[in-house]
Structures are given as C-alpha cells and as structure tokens.
Amino acid sequence: MATAEETDLRLALFPDVHASERLLKWRPGLTTPTTLLLSSGSPLPASNHLNLLVAQTLQAALEPSTRTNYGYSIGIFIRFCFDLGLCVSQIFPISEGLLLAFVCAQAGSRAKKTVINHLSALAAWHETWGLRWHRFDVVDRALQGVGKLAPAHLPLRPPVELSDLLSARLFLHTTTNPLHAAVWACALMSFWSACRLGETTVPSAAYFNPARHVTRAAVGPLRTTSDGAQALAVELPWTKTTRQDGMTKVLSSQAEELDPVHALRWHLSVNSLPGLDSTATALFAYKIRAGPGWRMTPLTKVTMLNTFSEALRLAGRPTFSGHSFRIGAATYYWHRGASVDEIKLLGGWASDSFRVYLRDPVLGLAPLQQRFGAPSSASQSL
Known part of the structure; x- marks a missing residue:
C-alpha cells in the first residue's frame, strides 16, 4: 500500500491525461537534467524555455498514433512497477534488473514486436526529457526468448472483395x-x-x-x-x-x-x-x-x-x-x-x-x- 506521500508524488509525476500526452506530461522520475548543455557542461541561457521547445519538437516528430501507442506502453510499464510494490524512487533510473523483469514478464503472452514497441516508447520518453536511455545486452537476449515463446499468430486480416x-x-x-x-x-x-x-x-x-x-x-x-x-x-x-x-x-x-x-x-x-x-x-x-x-x-x-x-x-x-x-x-x-x-x-x-x-x-x-x-x-x- 502506497503511503500518502508516495500517492501524491505519483499523481504529480503521472497526472491523469490522455495517452497521447504522456510523453510530455509524465516525468520519468524526479531528476530531469537539461538536454541543452554547452561543451563546458553548463546549461544554455534560458534553457528551461528551450528545453520545452526541444521536448515539443521531439514529440511532434512522432505520428499522433505513435504518440498514443507510446503513451499506452509507458502506462503499462508504470503499472507493472506499481503492481510489484515499487515506489517512484525505486523505479528510476530504470535498472537492468527491472527492465529485464518487465520484458520477461510478457513472455508467452505478447509478441516480440509488441515488447520492442514498449521499449521504444520508454526510449522516446527518456529522450524527450533529456535522460540517458540504456537497454542492456541481457534485455536484447531476453527479447529473442520472447519471440520464441510468443503466442500463436492471430488469423490474417481478410481482404475486402x-x-x-x-x-x-x-x-x-x-x-x-x-x-x-x-x-x-x-x-x-x-x-x-x-x-x-x-x-x-x-x-x-x-x-x-x-x-x-x-x-x-x-x-x-x-x-x-x-x-x-x-x-x-x-x-x-x-x-x-x-x-x-x-x-x-x-x-x-x-x-x-x-x-x-x-x-x-x-x-x-x-x-x-x-x-x-x-x-x-x-x-x-x-x-x-x-x-x-x-x-x-x-x-x-x-x-x-x-x-x-x-x-x-x-x-x-x-x-x-x-x-x-x-x-x-x-x-x-x-x-x-x-x-x-x-x-x-x-x-x-x-x-x-x-x-x-x-x-x-x-x-x-x-x-x-x-x-x-x-x-x-x-x-x-x-
């Protein structure tokens, strides 16, 4: 059971918005470093405003349907973490073990392509917020297993005649x-x-x-x-x-x-x-x-x-x-x-x-x- 403080934090980081808005409105943790740095490591002047423009532009690069699908994928990951009883401070930054558990938990019930799309969503989410994303070699190996354990393909969609x-x-x-x-x-x-x-x-x-x-x-x-x-x-x-x-x-x-x-x-x-x-x-x-x-x-x-x-x-x-x-x-x-x-x-x-x-x-x-x-x-x- 989440504490009142944890519940408030979750509401602040993950507000109730449409899935298509989650890339921008949901934050991947409390630490969100600037994406705009000089070679010295210092942030650009007015970087808060420019960072928002960068995030909006990166999101605009995705099709509306892709943004929506990514939003659903991010929600699936967050729900997985909460169902494990994790609090926000334990989720971010995403560890190798947590990401591996998320991928393997879908083996046998999801197609490999679906799981890869979930990972692509998490990658885009981190990039939008200027956070480093790493998928880990062991996760790539696990994806091969997901492919072999995937359920039977759905019937092909019929043609209109x-x-x-x-x-x-x-x-x-x-x-x-x-x-x-x-x-x-x-x-x-x-x-x-x-x-x-x-x-x-x-x-x-x-x-x-x-x-x-x-x-x-x-x-x-x-x-x-x-x-x-x-x-x-x-x-x-x-x-x-x-x-x-x-x-x-x-x-x-x-x-x-x-x-x-x-x-x-x-x-x-x-x-x-x-x-x-x-x-x-x-x-x-x-x-x-x-x-x-x-x-x-x-x-x-x-x-x-x-x-x-x-x-x-x-x-x-x-x-x-x-x-x-x-x-x-x-x-x-x-x-x-x-x-x-x-x-x-x-x-x-x-x-x-x-x-x-x-x-x-x-x-x-x-x-x-x-x-x-x-x-x-x-x-x-x-």
Whole structure:
C-alpha cells in the first residue's frame, strides 16, 4: 500500500491525461537534467524555455498514433512497477534488473514486436526529457526468448472483395444520405487506389490539417484515356512512406455500381455548400444539420468504418478492419495477373512489403503457372 506521500508524488509525476500526452506530461522520475548543455557542461541561457521547445519538437516528430501507442506502453510499464510494490524512487533510473523483469514478464503472452514497441516508447520518453536511455545486452537476449515463446499468430486480416463492396452498397443510401455518399466514395477510392484509410479520412473531426489530410482541391480534372475510360488524379499531401512529398493516386471508371469516379463526383456534388473553400475542406467531408441549415464535418476513420460495417451487417456479411481495403486491393490486382511491380505502383509501396497482404495464393499463382506451364500436346507436335 502506497503511503500518502508516495500517492501524491505519483499523481504529480503521472497526472491523469490522455495517452497521447504522456510523453510530455509524465516525468520519468524526479531528476530531469537539461538536454541543452554547452561543451563546458553548463546549461544554455534560458534553457528551461528551450528545453520545452526541444521536448515539443521531439514529440511532434512522432505520428499522433505513435504518440498514443507510446503513451499506452509507458502506462503499462508504470503499472507493472506499481503492481510489484515499487515506489517512484525505486523505479528510476530504470535498472537492468527491472527492465529485464518487465520484458520477461510478457513472455508467452505478447509478441516480440509488441515488447520492442514498449521499449521504444520508454526510449522516446527518456529522450524527450533529456535522460540517458540504456537497454542492456541481457534485455536484447531476453527479447529473442520472447519471440520464441510468443503466442500463436492471430488469423490474417481478410481482404475486402468486390462482393463485399456490392453488398454494402445495397444499404448505403447515397442519394439521400450525405454521410453514406461520402463513405461510399471513400470506400471505392480506398479500394481501387489501395489507400490507407489514414490517407482518405481524418483521425478526428477536431483534427484536420490540410498539410496532412487530402482536400477537395487535390482532385484533378476529369480526363478520357485512349481506351475511352474516364480517369482523374487525386494528390495526397502526405503518406506514411513519402511523408510531405505526398503521392498521386489515380481513379479510373469501373463497371456500374463500383465506379469510383462516379461515386467521388456524386459525393462532391451532394456534399457541397455555397462558398465552400476547397483548399480547407477534407475530401470526404459531408453535410450535417446545424440548426436550420447545414455545416461540413470531416469524415473520420471511425465514422467511415462504423458506417460501412453497419451496411455489411445489414447485408449479413462479416465486417473488416480499415487495412482490409488496402489488403483487398493488393489481392484483387494479384488475382488478375498484376505483377509485383504493377501492384507496387498502384498501391504506392516503396518495397515488396505488400506481399504480406496477398491472400489466397491458389488464385494468385495458378494463373501464373498456367501461362508458363507445359504446352498442350497439340502445340508440342508443331
């Protein structure tokens, strides 16, 4: 049982804040030396102010989702220590024995990658506060054991297929419901251009940044290709792999209900208001009631998935995670004979990492064997 003094100290060091704020708001112990020192060892003038700027800048280098995940990892470590009955003065600086115990306590219940992420969070936390971080050689050896003792892998996430899209479309009222029009257009763009949902949606309605999230101004003019198809480009301002260099995604017309070009243009016409600034409006923002009129709100990842999943449930189909759209795109193109380089180009992959997304190798590899297999007896006799 912690003493009253210890409880007060814990509340001071680890206040009740959202996980994404813990890197800056939680302190790794009482001693937090300055990160800004001269060669003489003396602190820079106004170092308190500059140290705060350094901490904020280091935190900004991490993606919002990474900051949140790191915050949860730090919380897991602190809870582990408190459950052992340790007080703050015994936790910091983190000893070899304590870190080793933390890592080994997760053997058999956590994947090696998860434990490594916990350690990365602790490292980032210490760096943010200007504290030296050391992982110790024995901890690295223990990680090898964690990998061998890890539980069985979870089943692979299934791909979204054309039949899933068509089933959901039956229960999305795109002509009368602005949200449904936005969700349908977003689903088709995410599928056909193999987008991450983080590239087509926003993390929350309160967090929309035109420098990071695609806007309506990013949609290029409609063009007709040499084979008569309609196509347009969408310029993403930022992606996970290219960062601020962004990426060009292309949508081309498809058959009937699955046409992403038509769905996008319909969404843009339905979800519009007079005087709308296309450079400051999320691509898949939609209209919601605001008193007697309307206002626009960005389409969040949660809202998109919840709406699409509800349509699938009404259709009696299983639901999917957000990444299933990108998995579905890679698998779809593979099953139709696209080469590795073509799939990489369509999805914007910088490496062959997308191979882990490919599902049902029979449908993907059998056509390849058929093309390059043994010739028929008739052709052999020629």
